[in-house]
Amino acid sequence: MPTIYIDDQALEVAQGENILEACLNAGMDLPYFCWHPAMGSIGSCRQCALVQYQNEEDTKGRIVMGCMTPVTEGARFSLSADNAGEFREAVVESLMLNHPHDCPVCGEGGECHLQDMTVMVGHRDRRYTGKKNTHRNQYLGPLIHHEMNRCITCYRCERYYRDYAGGKDLAAQASHDHVYFGRHEEGVLQSEFSGNLVEVCPTGVFTDKPFLKHYSRKWDLQSAPSICSGCAVGCNIAPGERYGRLKRVHNRYNHEVNGYFLCDRGRFGSGYINSDARLDYAGIKKPDGSFMAVHQQQAIDTAVGWIKNKKVAGIGSPRASLEANYLLRELVGAANFVPGFSDREAAILSTIVRTLKTTTAANPSIKQMEAADAILILGEDVTNTAPRVALGLRQSVRNKAFELAAQMGLPQWQDAAVRNLAQDQRSPMIIVSAMDTRLDDVASQCISLPADDIAAFGYGVAKALSGEKMDDEAVNQVADILFAANSPLVISGTSMLHEGIINSAVAVAEQLHTSGKSSMLSLCVAESNSLGLALLVDDGQSDRAASIPKLAKRASKLDAVIILENTLERRGASGEIQQLFDADSKVISMDILENTTLGNSDLVLPAASYAESQGTLVSSEGRAQRYFPVYQPSAERLPSWQWLLKLAAGCECSELAELEYFDQVVAACANSQPALAQLVDVAPLRDYRNQGLKIPRQTHRYSGRTAMNAGVSVHEPQQPKDTQSPLAFSMEGLNRDEPASLIPYVWSPGWNSNQSLQKFQAEVDGPLKGGTSGAHLISSDGLGAVQPQVSVTANLKPHQWHLVPVHRVHGSDEMSINTDEVAELAGRPFIAIGEKLAEKLGVVEGDGLLVTQHKAEFSLEVKILSRVAKNCVGFSAGYSETLELQPGDLVTLVKDESWVYPTPTMIATDRGAAHV
């Protein structure tokens, strides 16, 4: 550990870091712009200047850039020297020459790093009297607003978008004071991670467009620690609310999971919470099929009348919290509880749970995946099924570059130098999939195979690893690559709904372990709590074969069925599901948005969304994480767990009726089986106090408290009390040094932007001072997971094709699609075919194809892919129009001559005057 001196103060610093990091670690405020903890330094903004002295006698020194200067033993610096301060002020002054007079109408104002740095360096008055440069803005799609005048040319956006996230359609253009950051022409940003520009850009050039429509300042947002429900990665988010509306979602740092970045589904896919399709009141179905709104108590009484001492079954949900699922299961009894997966999903998930409980391979966090030096992906388009993981994988392939840099003695943060050195050299990543994936551009090898052959390929690799020589040279090569790696990573998942692929991935990971490697195995699952629910039902007691279709068959023997936040049409064939509704039994459903299942129920209960309730979700990493309510549910909505407790109380269900607090439900759930025991460690209990205080959801400058509700009544109500968590619905309390799982937002004096995060980190880019949120539920016994080899090759008739699901960040997810911006980006359902097939069928992109499966016929828009396995065609997975299509189904295709070219849908866009 070298010792350096800053303003004569001795500092022990870590070997290999730079002075800027050393200063920030020491709690000193050294301004910066272009440096980013995840992206290193390029020394372009000249803001982080300090003075370096030769030795103790040197009084003059010279100005150096903190972010470009490595620490060396005994080096002497001054942060406070006059010339350093003047230099930094001059830098800001020059950045301000062209800066527009925009702060009041800028979506960054109040959380702007440029504002903070300007105040920090003490620049105030503009001396330059010349004209300001101006730029035209671009339309960049429904998510990102562009206001180019505000740019300070720090290059962070370009470095993030291209170098870090692998985007192609945003770059620096022109030169000197004409530099422009945008697309080559107006149009929707193509990256799935474009939203991070909002947080990466230190100014208001890129701002959150949906947020801007109903904008509130950061200081006016009420926030709570939350978990993204967009997929099973479990990114940590900080949603912000004002006036009862969820305004935006910001990243919440988790060192091991999402770090600084989210995907666009996570950031922009929560608009459905404000949708008109939200349920406000409970409703009882009238004989004519319409619903009559009733009060909470009346709804509960009715439901209790239907279920008390009756034969009742329950259907859980992989998008509801673990606690709600647990309560429903207790309420109806394990034997009557169906997890609510589709049959194929249920089978695969139970395999995954079994695997994770026994495998010798580690189930890695994204942070760990970033350390992998060889990756094999089997059958998964990770960018679209576990987006944030894919962003991590883009960093893993850089390990080759870091290795080369280490040989040259270059520190990793020397970003431009390291990239220059490595050029196109990357660590190996082999993708075996049926169609192109969004990681193909960084893969060392892409192999297109139909589903069964992917599994066979995986098994082949496992065999080759065990020393056998395979006929397929590609298989041997892949095995060699994995064998040569230090920490190989195997990724697969449920998106193809093919158990064989997963089992083959397990076989590879296990074989790697047998060959003496510390292998990693990551299995992506579909929904935010798929794994939690699979864990809950994997107790060896409940009927494994319990499935929705089976339940539907015996529905007539039941008195009532309770459905928890589940749209059944997504879980099985419509004919089977309809049996459930046709039976005489009463159906009670609770959900967030109107859907077909609610429409078919006899009693509907309005559930609170994730932003209005608390619960635990288990990510595909096995990490259980807690989300807390950002604001209180309006109207008669209740969190599902509270509806279920009320039903339990009504039924005098002895154990459950005594539960009152969420913590008690968690404890009961944790006690219910050993696999869930860690649940109590996920977040502090409701009586946790930070130095005797609660954690405030509101900032200390939360405005309008005495006017917000004055339109209704001038008599201010008391702030709502939160008796269920350590957080408060007020500005009172202490948001500092609390456990990581409780941090609602980041702010520190002088640091109003998200860069204040560094004050919450134990060290730059390290874990938070309050640890890392989440607890791992699944610990493997390490005995090794041996899964049976399942592999069949179907006999195809000529002109038949296998359906392969094509997932999309925008479109495949059930909830986020109800957000206008996401719906616009999702576009129409499609059938994806290769170029050759398109030629044969005589269609081009945008034409229609008639897809015939058994007897059903679908007319779908054609998308052309560059890489498609033999006999495969893709379909838009998760789109409501194509739910009846199932992976692996055989279909025939003909051109749809009567295809009507739909006019482009503009749902959320403001293309035209308003974007400028």
Add this chain to the structure above:
Amino acid sequence: MLSELRTIWEVLKHTFTKAETVQYPEEMPYLSPRYRGRIVLTRDPDGEERCVACNLCAAVCPVDCIALQKDTREDGTWYPEFFRINFSRCIMCGMCEEACPTYAIQLTPDFEMCEYDRQNMVYEKENLLINGVGKYPDYNFYRVSGMQTATKDKGQAKNEAAPIDPKSLLP
């Protein structure tokens, strides 16, 4: 003793000076334009609402009695969808006026705001917005700001050069 005499003398002396008090309300006192009374929202010289919904007044208000929500016009400019001041809380400190970057919010020399019902002290935008520029006749924020508006292209704001063509090869 001496002090008492002096007091009597002082009081007597005041009997012959002009009274400061006036017969309010028959007679109105003079209040200077910078007097801090009832708050108004003003318009710019072009007759448009000045407030851009920046929320600075709300943030600075020590009693938190201003609440508003930003909305966007067709041309992308900002304005308040609603703007509410709870005068039953306002302490007429004038901080909001000082914070306002557009001269929209201004205090006026009107202090006659008594109500029997406190609810009537809650003013919405239609109660606050006046048809004039108030104390600052000339200022129009959007003429200075870099934001493009329906009537002002990029490069046409005060002190702005024409927009750069990034595709041009000229220096």
